[in-house]
Amino acid sequence: MESRLLDILVCPLCKGRLQFDRAQAELICQADRLAFPVRDGIPVMLEPEARDLDATAVPTCAA
Template sequence: MPLDPFLLSVLVCPKCKGDLTMVSEPEGLVCPACELLYPIREEIPVMLVEEALPYPSVNSR
């Protein structure tokens, strides 16, 4: 289930406060500036820097 567009418009990267982009595989929110993926678990974005995954290595799997 996609995130509500309003929610996506107000969420920012917790590390750099930059914009996030929704990706579907793996499902999550990506910060292009930090190259981090914030995963979505049970339809809830996990917006913790400690839980973020490096996006290029996740995307290349």
């Protein structure tokens, strides 16, 4: 994912900053505990498509 795109994308719910998890191909919102998938290089920023993050598991994010 391009760093320019990551700089302008925000969480659709809280408008907070997102972190890119390369290993899982997801954009992570720590505030809402959601992971939005990135499919074929395209972020899917829809709440129904987001995965809930476990409260105990903290993903390793590489920005």
